[in-house]
Amino acid sequence: MPGRRRAPGRSPTEDEGVSKGFRRGLLCLALAVCLALAVCLTLAGCQAKRGDEVVVLLDGKAWDGAEVSPEKDGPRVIVTLDGAELIDLPFSEPRTVTVRQPDGAENAVAITGDAVYMAHANCENQDCVNMGQVTLGNLELRVMGGFIVCLPHRVSVEVRE
Numbered sequence: 734m735p736g737r738r739r740a741p742g743r744s745p746t747e748d749e750g751v752s753k754g755f756r757r758g759l760l761c762l763a764l765a766v767c768l769a770l771a772v773c774l775t776l777a778g779c780q781a782k783r784g785d786e787v788v789v790l791l792d793g794k795a796w797d798g799a800e801v802s803p804e805k806d807g808p809r810v811i812v813t814l815d816g817a818e819l820i821d822l823p824f825s826e827p828r829t830v831t832v833r834q835p836d837g838a839e840n841a842v843a844i845t846g847d848a849v850y851m852a853h854a855n856c857e858n859q860d861c862v863n864m865g866q867v868t869l870g871n872l873e874l875r876v877m878g879g880f881i882v883c884l885p886h887r888v889s890v891e892v893r894e
């Protein structure tokens with residue numbers, strides 16, 4: 734091929750294969766860079782305002798960390814953040830639990846006495862709010878079982894029998 738530079742000693746097919754492989758490599762690299770950039774931006778956005786404490790409100794008042802109804806003889810509602818337990822409450826006692834994160838993320842879990850649901854969340858997708866109620870009658874039938882999860886806020890609520 735005139736005008737096209739080729740490494741000496743390489744056959745045309747080898748050269749084509751190399752350039753195809755090289756292009757594929759470049760594409761992969763570009764994709765990886767895009768992905769890494771997206772992850773970095775997301776993490777930076779999440780962590781930019783961190784440094785303060787996560788606040789848990791029980792019925793609108795700051796919870797002091799004391800166990801609530803520690804006898805644990807009935808079903809419980811466990812709220813976790815990043816997989817770590819924040820608070821463990823009895824399922825049968827009506828309450829509202831609000832999880833307020835330093836970055837402004839907020840989730841309000843309603844416990845009615847016979848159901849649990851995400852009453853409010855300021856997450857983008859509102860998936861958690863749309864997951865509906867968990868009752869003792871439906872927790873084995875739901876796709877998510879006894880769980881209500883807010884992925885953007887890394888908050889999960891579990892009804893444990």
Ligand SMILES: [Zn+2]
Nearest residue numbers: 854856861883
């Ligand atoms: Zn959510």
